[in-house]
Amino acid sequence: xxxxxxxxxxxxxxxxxxxxxxxxxxxxxxxxxxxxxxxxxxxxxxxxxxxxxxxxxxxxxxxxxxxxxxxxxxxxxxxxxxxxxxxxxxxxxxxxxxxxxxxxxxxxxxxxxxxxxxxxxxxxxxxxxxxxxxxxxxxxxxxxxxxxxxxxxxxxxxxxxxxxxxxxxxxxxxxxxxxxxxxxxxxxxxxxxxxxxxxxxxxxxxxxxxxxxxxxxxxxxxxxxxxxxxxxxxxxxxxxxxxxxxxxxxxxxxxxxxxxxxxxxxxxxxxxxxxxxxxxxxxxxxxxxxxxxxxxxxxxxxxxxxxxxxxxxxxxxxxxxxxxxxxxxxxxxxxxxxxxxxxxxxxxxxxxxxxxxxxxx
Amino acid sequence: xxxxxxxxxxxxxxxxxxxxxxxxxxxxxxxxxxxxxxxx
Numbered sequence: 001x002x003x004x005x006x007x008x009x010x011x012x013x014x015x016x017x018x019x020x021x022x023x024x025x026x027x028x029x030x031x032x033x034x035x036x037x038x039x040x041x042x043x044x045x046x047x048x049x050x051x052x053x054x055x056x057x058x059x060x061x062x063x064x065x066x067x068x069x070x071x072x073x074x075x076x077x078x079x080x081x082x083x084x085x086x087x088x089x090x091x092x093x094x095x096x097x098x099x100x101x102x103x104x105x106x107x108x109x110x111x112x113x114x115x116x117x118x119x120x121x122x123x124x125x126x127x128x129x130x131x132x133x134x135x136x137x138x139x140x141x142x143x144x145x146x147x148x149x150x151x152x153x154x155x156x157x158x159x160x161x162x163x164x165x166x167x168x169x170x171x172x173x174x175x176x177x178x179x180x181x182x183x184x185x186x187x188x189x190x191x192x193x194x195x196x197x198x199x200x201x202x203x204x205x206x207x208x209x210x211x212x213x214x215x216x217x218x219x220x221x222x223x224x225x226x227x228x229x230x231x232x233x234x235x236x237x238x239x240x241x242x243x244x245x246x247x248x249x250x251x252x253x254x255x256x257x258x259x260x261x262x263x264x265x266x267x268x269x270x271x272x273x274x275x276x277x278x279x280x281x282x283x284x285x286x287x288x289x290x291x292x293x294x295x296x297x298x299x300x301x302x303x304x305x306x307x308x309x310x311x312x313x314x315x316x317x318x319x320x321x322x323x324x325x326x327x328x329x330x331x332x333x334x335x336x337x338x339x340x341x342x343x344x345x346x347x348x349x350x351x352x353x354x355x356x357x358x359x360x361x
Numbered sequence: 362x363x364x365x366x367x368x369x370x371x372x373x374x375x376x377x378x379x380x381x382x383x384x385x386x387x388x389x390x391x392x393x394x395x396x397x398x399x400x401x
Contacts (some may be wrong), residue, residue, distance in 0.1 A: 004373075004374055004375070004376070008374060008376070009374065009375065009376035010376060011374075011376065012374035012375070012376030012377035012379075012380060013376035013377070013379055013380040013383070014380060015377060015380060016376060016377040016378060016379060016380020016381040016382075016383070016384060017380035017381070017383050017384035017387070018380075018384060019380070019381060019384060020380060020381035020382065020383065020384025020385040020386075020387075020388075021384035021385065021387055021388045022384075022388075023381070023384075023385065024384065024385040024388040024389065025388055028388065028389075028392065
Protein backbone atom coordinates (compact mmCIF):
# COMPACT_ATOMS: atom_id res chain seq x y z
CA UNK A 1 0.00 0.00 0.00
CA UNK A 2 1.55 3.25 -1.03
CA UNK A 3 2.00 6.11 1.35
CA UNK A 4 -0.77 8.60 1.30
CA UNK A 5 -0.38 12.09 2.54
CA UNK A 6 -2.78 13.57 5.01
CA UNK A 7 -3.82 16.06 2.36
CA UNK A 8 -4.65 13.30 -0.11
CA UNK A 9 -6.55 11.39 2.55
CA UNK A 10 -8.66 14.41 3.41
CA UNK A 11 -9.29 15.12 -0.24
CA UNK A 12 -10.44 11.56 -0.72
CA UNK A 13 -12.63 11.83 2.36
CA UNK A 14 -14.28 15.00 1.04
CA UNK A 15 -14.81 13.61 -2.44
CA UNK A 16 -16.04 10.29 -1.11
CA UNK A 17 -18.35 12.00 1.34
CA UNK A 18 -19.94 14.15 -1.33
CA UNK A 19 -20.28 11.33 -3.83
CA UNK A 20 -21.59 9.01 -1.14
CA UNK A 21 -24.24 11.50 0.00
CA UNK A 22 -25.63 12.11 -3.46
CA UNK A 23 -25.29 8.50 -4.52
CA UNK A 24 -27.37 7.45 -1.51
CA UNK A 25 -29.91 10.13 -2.43
CA UNK A 26 -30.27 8.58 -5.84
CA UNK A 27 -30.38 5.00 -4.59
CA UNK A 28 -32.87 5.81 -1.82
CA UNK A 29 -35.36 7.30 -4.27
CA UNK A 30 -35.14 4.37 -6.65
CA UNK A 31 -34.01 0.84 -5.80
CA UNK A 32 -34.09 1.31 -2.02
CA UNK A 33 -37.20 3.49 -1.98
CA UNK A 34 -39.27 1.18 0.19
CA UNK A 35 -36.59 1.04 2.87
CA UNK A 36 -36.48 4.78 3.22
CA UNK A 37 -40.07 5.73 2.70
CA UNK A 38 -42.43 3.60 4.78
CA UNK A 39 -45.41 2.25 2.87
CA UNK A 40 -48.52 4.42 3.16
CA UNK A 41 -50.92 3.52 5.91
CA UNK A 42 -53.66 1.28 4.53
CA UNK A 43 -57.04 1.03 6.14
CA UNK A 44 -58.21 -1.67 8.48
CA UNK A 45 -62.00 -1.34 8.55
CA UNK A 46 -63.41 -4.46 6.94
CA UNK A 47 -66.68 -3.64 5.17
CA UNK A 48 -67.11 -7.14 3.75
CA UNK A 49 -67.51 -7.92 0.07
CA UNK A 50 -70.13 -7.72 -2.61
CA UNK A 51 -70.22 -9.20 -6.08
CA UNK A 52 -71.15 -6.55 -8.60
CA UNK A 53 -72.69 -3.16 -9.23
CA UNK A 54 -75.09 -1.77 -11.79
CA UNK A 55 -74.99 2.01 -11.80
CA UNK A 56 -77.81 3.63 -13.75
CA UNK A 57 -77.60 7.36 -14.34
CA UNK A 58 -81.17 8.59 -14.03
CA UNK A 59 -80.26 12.23 -14.53
CA UNK A 60 -76.93 14.01 -14.39
CA UNK A 61 -78.24 17.22 -15.95
CA UNK A 62 -78.45 19.26 -12.78
CA UNK A 63 -79.25 22.43 -14.73
CA UNK A 64 -79.43 23.32 -18.36
CA UNK A 65 -77.66 26.67 -18.62
CA UNK A 66 -74.38 27.18 -16.75
CA UNK A 67 -74.19 30.93 -17.28
CA UNK A 68 -77.73 31.43 -16.02
CA UNK A 69 -77.05 29.45 -12.86
CA UNK A 70 -73.92 31.48 -12.16
CA UNK A 71 -75.85 34.66 -12.83
CA UNK A 72 -78.57 33.64 -10.36
CA UNK A 73 -75.96 33.16 -7.65
CA UNK A 74 -74.14 36.36 -8.52
CA UNK A 75 -77.32 38.47 -8.47
CA UNK A 76 -78.29 37.00 -5.12
CA UNK A 77 -74.98 38.06 -3.64
CA UNK A 78 -72.44 35.40 -4.52
CA UNK A 79 -71.43 31.87 -3.70
CA UNK A 80 -71.85 32.24 0.05
CA UNK A 81 -75.53 33.11 -0.11
CA UNK A 82 -77.90 30.56 1.37
CA UNK A 83 -79.29 28.45 -1.49
CA UNK A 84 -82.78 28.73 0.00
CA UNK A 85 -82.58 32.52 -0.47
CA UNK A 86 -81.70 32.50 -4.17
CA UNK A 87 -84.54 33.09 -6.65
CA UNK A 88 -83.39 30.53 -9.20
CA UNK A 89 -84.50 31.20 -12.77
CA UNK A 90 -87.42 28.93 -13.56
CA UNK A 91 -89.00 30.58 -16.59
CA UNK A 92 -88.07 31.44 -20.14
CA UNK A 93 -85.01 29.20 -20.39
CA UNK A 94 -84.94 28.00 -23.99
CA UNK A 95 -82.79 24.96 -23.37
CA UNK A 96 -84.36 24.27 -20.00
CA UNK A 97 -87.08 21.84 -19.00
CA UNK A 98 -90.37 23.54 -19.86
CA UNK A 99 -88.61 26.88 -19.46
CA UNK A 100 -87.06 26.02 -16.10
CA UNK A 101 -83.27 25.98 -15.74
CA UNK A 102 -83.46 23.39 -12.95
CA UNK A 103 -82.82 19.74 -13.74
CA UNK A 104 -81.31 17.49 -11.12
CA UNK A 105 -78.94 14.65 -10.26
CA UNK A 106 -80.03 11.15 -9.38
CA UNK A 107 -78.45 7.71 -9.84
CA UNK A 108 -79.65 4.22 -9.05
CA UNK A 109 -77.07 1.80 -7.70
CA UNK A 110 -77.98 -1.87 -7.69
CA UNK A 111 -75.66 -4.01 -5.58
CA UNK A 112 -75.43 -7.76 -6.02
CA UNK A 113 -74.15 -9.60 -2.96
CA UNK A 114 -72.16 -12.82 -2.82
CA UNK A 115 -75.28 -14.89 -2.16
CA UNK A 116 -76.96 -13.53 -5.30
CA UNK A 117 -79.41 -11.22 -3.53
CA UNK A 118 -79.56 -7.56 -4.50
CA UNK A 119 -80.34 -4.17 -3.03
CA UNK A 120 -81.06 -0.90 -4.74
CA UNK A 121 -79.86 2.46 -3.46
CA UNK A 122 -81.23 5.68 -4.92
CA UNK A 123 -78.38 8.19 -4.80
CA UNK A 124 -79.89 11.69 -4.71
CA UNK A 125 -83.27 12.86 -5.86
CA UNK A 126 -82.76 15.69 -8.33
CA UNK A 127 -83.98 19.31 -8.22
CA UNK A 128 -86.85 20.07 -10.59
CA UNK A 129 -89.62 17.76 -9.44
CA UNK A 130 -91.22 17.50 -12.87
CA UNK A 131 -87.89 16.79 -14.61
CA UNK A 132 -86.89 14.26 -11.95
CA UNK A 133 -90.28 12.56 -12.14
CA UNK A 134 -90.03 12.37 -15.93
CA UNK A 135 -86.59 10.76 -15.61
CA UNK A 136 -87.89 8.39 -12.94
CA UNK A 137 -90.69 7.28 -15.27
CA UNK A 138 -88.28 6.86 -18.15
CA UNK A 139 -86.11 4.47 -16.11
CA UNK A 140 -88.89 2.74 -14.18
CA UNK A 141 -87.78 4.25 -10.87
CA UNK A 142 -91.36 5.30 -10.12
CA UNK A 143 -92.54 1.69 -10.16
CA UNK A 144 -89.52 0.50 -8.20
CA UNK A 145 -90.22 3.08 -5.51
CA UNK A 146 -93.90 2.23 -5.36
CA UNK A 147 -93.13 -1.52 -5.16
CA UNK A 148 -90.64 -1.03 -2.37
CA UNK A 149 -87.79 -2.34 -4.52
CA UNK A 150 -85.53 0.57 -3.65
CA UNK A 151 -84.10 0.10 -0.19
CA UNK A 152 -83.12 3.62 0.68
CA UNK A 153 -82.52 7.13 -0.55
CA UNK A 154 -78.90 8.13 0.01
CA UNK A 155 -78.61 11.91 -0.20
CA UNK A 156 -75.01 12.85 -0.94
CA UNK A 157 -75.41 16.45 0.22
CA UNK A 158 -78.02 19.15 0.66
CA UNK A 159 -77.38 21.00 -2.62
CA UNK A 160 -80.43 22.07 -4.59
CA UNK A 161 -79.71 19.82 -7.54
CA UNK A 162 -79.26 16.69 -5.43
CA UNK A 163 -82.00 17.05 -2.85
CA UNK A 164 -84.69 19.56 -3.74
CA UNK A 165 -86.53 17.13 -6.02
CA UNK A 166 -87.40 15.07 -2.92
CA UNK A 167 -91.10 15.21 -3.70
CA UNK A 168 -90.47 13.12 -6.82
CA UNK A 169 -89.28 10.28 -4.57
CA UNK A 170 -91.73 10.71 -1.73
CA UNK A 171 -94.81 10.79 -3.97
CA UNK A 172 -94.18 7.12 -4.75
CA UNK A 173 -92.75 6.06 -1.40
CA UNK A 174 -93.29 8.51 1.45
CA UNK A 175 -91.79 6.13 4.00
CA UNK A 176 -88.54 5.36 2.21
CA UNK A 177 -85.55 5.18 4.58
CA UNK A 178 -83.39 8.26 3.99
CA UNK A 179 -79.71 8.72 4.83
CA UNK A 180 -78.38 12.27 4.93
CA UNK A 181 -74.89 13.46 5.84
CA UNK A 182 -74.11 15.34 9.01
CA UNK A 183 -74.34 19.04 8.23
CA UNK A 184 -77.90 19.28 6.91
CA UNK A 185 -79.44 22.59 7.83
CA UNK A 186 -82.88 23.03 9.39
CA UNK A 187 -84.38 24.02 6.05
CA UNK A 188 -83.43 20.62 4.68
CA UNK A 189 -85.15 18.80 7.52
CA UNK A 190 -88.18 21.08 7.17
CA UNK A 191 -88.35 20.30 3.46
CA UNK A 192 -88.54 16.62 4.30
CA UNK A 193 -91.48 17.34 6.59
CA UNK A 194 -93.34 19.11 3.79
CA UNK A 195 -92.25 22.74 3.93
CA UNK A 196 -92.35 25.18 1.02
CA UNK A 197 -89.79 27.88 0.22
CA UNK A 198 -91.40 30.26 -2.29
CA UNK A 199 -88.35 32.50 -2.67
CA UNK A 200 -86.31 29.74 -4.30
CA UNK A 201 -89.35 28.14 -5.99
CA UNK A 202 -89.08 25.05 -3.80
CA UNK A 203 -91.87 22.91 -2.46
CA UNK A 204 -92.45 19.44 -1.07
CA UNK A 205 -96.08 18.51 -0.66
CA UNK A 206 -95.44 14.93 0.51
CA UNK A 207 -94.08 14.75 4.06
CA UNK A 208 -91.54 12.03 4.71
CA UNK A 209 -92.89 9.43 7.09
CA UNK A 210 -90.07 6.88 7.11
CA UNK A 211 -86.82 6.57 9.05
CA UNK A 212 -84.28 9.34 8.67
CA UNK A 213 -80.67 8.80 9.65
CA UNK A 214 -77.98 11.44 9.86
CA UNK A 215 -74.63 9.85 9.00
CA UNK A 216 -71.93 11.24 11.24
CA UNK A 217 -68.50 12.13 9.93
CA UNK A 218 -65.16 10.53 10.86
CA UNK A 219 -66.48 7.00 10.77
CA UNK A 220 -67.19 4.31 8.21
CA UNK A 221 -70.88 3.46 8.06
CA UNK A 222 -71.40 -0.15 7.00
CA UNK A 223 -74.69 -0.23 5.14
CA UNK A 224 -74.69 -3.76 3.70
CA UNK A 225 -72.01 -6.45 3.18
CA UNK A 226 -69.40 -4.81 1.00
CA UNK A 227 -71.17 -1.45 1.05
CA UNK A 228 -70.25 1.51 3.22
CA UNK A 229 -70.49 5.26 3.28
CA UNK A 230 -68.18 7.96 4.54
CA UNK A 231 -69.21 11.49 5.48
CA UNK A 232 -66.89 14.44 5.16
CA UNK A 233 -67.07 17.69 7.09
CA UNK A 234 -66.73 20.06 4.17
CA UNK A 235 -68.18 23.55 3.67
CA UNK A 236 -69.78 23.88 0.25
CA UNK A 237 -70.98 26.90 -1.74
CA UNK A 238 -74.45 28.36 -1.16
CA UNK A 239 -74.32 27.54 2.55
CA UNK A 240 -74.23 23.80 2.47
CA UNK A 241 -72.12 21.61 4.74
CA UNK A 242 -71.13 17.99 4.61
CA UNK A 243 -71.09 15.38 1.87
CA UNK A 244 -71.14 11.60 1.92
CA UNK A 245 -70.07 9.07 -0.67
CA UNK A 246 -70.63 5.35 -1.19
CA UNK A 247 -67.80 2.81 -1.13
CA UNK A 248 -68.16 -0.75 -2.43
CA UNK A 249 -65.70 -3.60 -1.97
CA UNK A 250 -66.06 -5.85 -5.01
CA UNK A 251 -64.77 -9.36 -4.51
CA UNK A 252 -61.75 -10.18 -6.68
CA UNK A 253 -61.77 -6.66 -8.08
CA UNK A 254 -61.28 -3.93 -5.49
CA UNK A 255 -62.93 -0.80 -4.20
CA UNK A 256 -65.46 1.22 -6.15
CA UNK A 257 -66.51 4.71 -5.16
CA UNK A 258 -69.77 6.32 -6.19
CA UNK A 259 -70.21 10.01 -5.54
CA UNK A 260 -72.79 12.73 -5.99
CA UNK A 261 -70.63 15.80 -6.35
CA UNK A 262 -67.38 15.00 -4.53
CA UNK A 263 -67.00 18.46 -3.03
CA UNK A 264 -64.49 17.00 -0.60
CA UNK A 265 -62.17 16.42 -3.54
CA UNK A 266 -61.69 13.11 -5.32
CA UNK A 267 -58.07 12.69 -4.20
CA UNK A 268 -58.98 13.50 -0.58
CA UNK A 269 -61.80 11.01 -0.78
CA UNK A 270 -59.64 8.27 -2.26
CA UNK A 271 -56.82 8.86 0.19
CA UNK A 272 -59.21 8.79 3.10
CA UNK A 273 -60.75 5.55 1.84
CA UNK A 274 -57.27 4.13 1.31
CA UNK A 275 -56.24 4.91 4.87
CA UNK A 276 -59.50 3.82 6.43
CA UNK A 277 -61.02 0.87 4.60
CA UNK A 278 -59.44 -2.54 4.19
CA UNK A 279 -58.51 -3.03 0.58
CA UNK A 280 -57.88 0.67 0.19
CA UNK A 281 -54.66 -0.03 -1.68
CA UNK A 282 -56.65 -1.46 -4.56
CA UNK A 283 -59.08 0.88 -6.27
CA UNK A 284 -61.10 -0.55 -9.11
CA UNK A 285 -63.60 2.12 -10.13
CA UNK A 286 -65.07 5.52 -9.48
CA UNK A 287 -68.33 6.92 -10.78
CA UNK A 288 -70.20 10.18 -10.39
CA UNK A 289 -69.70 13.88 -10.28
CA UNK A 290 -66.07 14.64 -9.48
CA UNK A 291 -66.35 18.43 -9.15
CA UNK A 292 -63.19 19.49 -10.91
CA UNK A 293 -64.26 21.93 -13.64
CA UNK A 294 -68.03 22.18 -13.28
CA UNK A 295 -68.17 25.48 -15.15
CA UNK A 296 -65.58 24.39 -17.72
CA UNK A 297 -62.87 26.57 -16.17
CA UNK A 298 -59.36 25.12 -15.97
CA UNK A 299 -56.53 25.82 -13.56
CA UNK A 300 -53.09 24.30 -14.23
CA UNK A 301 -53.18 22.76 -10.74
CA UNK A 302 -55.93 20.47 -11.99
CA UNK A 303 -53.36 18.88 -14.29
CA UNK A 304 -51.64 17.57 -11.16
CA UNK A 305 -54.97 16.26 -9.95
CA UNK A 306 -55.52 14.37 -13.20
CA UNK A 307 -52.02 12.91 -12.98
CA UNK A 308 -52.57 11.91 -9.37
CA UNK A 309 -55.80 10.15 -10.27
CA UNK A 310 -53.95 8.21 -12.92
CA UNK A 311 -51.64 6.75 -10.27
CA UNK A 312 -54.44 4.88 -8.52
CA UNK A 313 -54.62 2.24 -11.21
CA UNK A 314 -58.35 2.51 -11.79
CA UNK A 315 -59.75 -0.11 -14.14
CA UNK A 316 -62.92 1.75 -15.05
CA UNK A 317 -64.52 5.11 -14.38
CA UNK A 318 -67.64 7.00 -15.25
CA UNK A 319 -67.83 10.73 -14.82
CA UNK A 320 -70.58 13.25 -15.34
CA UNK A 321 -72.40 16.26 -13.92
CA UNK A 322 -69.94 18.59 -12.14
CA UNK A 323 -66.80 16.80 -13.42
CA UNK A 324 -66.67 19.13 -16.41
CA UNK A 325 -66.17 18.17 -20.05
CA UNK A 326 -62.70 19.74 -20.00
CA UNK A 327 -61.70 17.42 -17.18
CA UNK A 328 -63.22 14.38 -18.85
CA UNK A 329 -61.21 15.15 -21.99
CA UNK A 330 -58.05 15.39 -19.91
CA UNK A 331 -58.89 12.03 -18.33
CA UNK A 332 -59.17 10.45 -21.76
CA UNK A 333 -55.97 12.09 -22.98
CA UNK A 334 -53.95 10.77 -20.06
CA UNK A 335 -55.32 7.28 -20.57
CA UNK A 336 -57.76 6.94 -17.71
CA UNK A 337 -60.38 4.24 -18.46
CA UNK A 338 -63.36 6.56 -18.97
CA UNK A 339 -66.58 4.80 -19.93
CA UNK A 340 -68.36 6.75 -22.62
CA UNK A 341 -72.08 7.44 -22.58
CA UNK A 342 -74.67 7.90 -25.29
CA UNK A 343 -75.46 11.64 -25.00
CA UNK A 344 -79.22 11.20 -24.96
CA UNK A 345 -82.16 12.52 -22.95
CA UNK A 346 -80.60 15.99 -22.75
CA UNK A 347 -77.10 14.86 -21.80
CA UNK A 348 -74.89 16.87 -24.14
CA UNK A 349 -71.79 14.80 -24.77
CA UNK A 350 -70.90 11.12 -24.82
CA UNK A 351 -67.71 11.74 -22.84
CA UNK A 352 -70.01 11.74 -19.81
CA UNK A 353 -71.88 8.77 -18.47
CA UNK A 354 -75.12 10.56 -19.21
CA UNK A 355 -78.84 10.38 -18.68
CA UNK A 356 -80.05 6.82 -19.12
CA UNK A 357 -76.54 5.36 -19.35
CA UNK A 358 -75.44 2.41 -17.27
CA UNK A 359 -72.13 1.22 -15.93
CA UNK A 360 -71.74 -2.39 -14.83
CA UNK A 361 -68.85 -3.29 -12.56
CA UNK B 362 9.13 13.48 -10.34
CA UNK B 363 6.65 12.30 -12.89
CA UNK B 364 7.24 8.73 -11.84
CA UNK B 365 6.65 9.73 -8.21
CA UNK B 366 3.38 11.39 -9.16
CA UNK B 367 2.25 8.35 -11.12
CA UNK B 368 3.15 6.09 -8.22
CA UNK B 369 1.11 8.24 -5.84
CA UNK B 370 -1.86 8.47 -8.25
CA UNK B 371 -2.00 4.68 -8.62
CA UNK B 372 -2.29 4.28 -4.82
CA UNK B 373 -5.44 3.31 -2.94
CA UNK B 374 -6.99 6.16 -0.94
CA UNK B 375 -8.79 4.87 2.11
CA UNK B 376 -10.17 8.36 2.62
CA UNK B 377 -12.38 7.89 -0.45
CA UNK B 378 -13.94 4.71 0.90
CA UNK B 379 -14.41 6.21 4.32
CA UNK B 380 -15.92 9.29 2.70
CA UNK B 381 -18.38 7.20 0.72
CA UNK B 382 -19.50 5.43 3.89
CA UNK B 383 -19.77 8.62 5.91
CA UNK B 384 -21.55 10.44 3.08
CA UNK B 385 -24.12 7.65 2.65
CA UNK B 386 -24.60 7.51 6.39
CA UNK B 387 -25.16 11.24 6.57
CA UNK B 388 -27.91 11.05 3.98
CA UNK B 389 -29.57 8.15 5.79
CA UNK B 390 -29.42 10.14 9.02
CA UNK B 391 -30.92 13.19 7.31
CA UNK B 392 -33.91 11.16 6.15
CA UNK B 393 -34.41 9.57 9.54
CA UNK B 394 -34.33 12.95 11.31
CA UNK B 395 -36.86 14.36 8.85
CA UNK B 396 -39.17 11.35 9.40
CA UNK B 397 -38.95 11.63 13.17
CA UNK B 398 -39.58 15.37 13.13
CA UNK B 399 -42.52 15.09 10.71
CA UNK B 400 -44.17 12.37 12.80
CA UNK B 401 -43.84 14.23 16.09
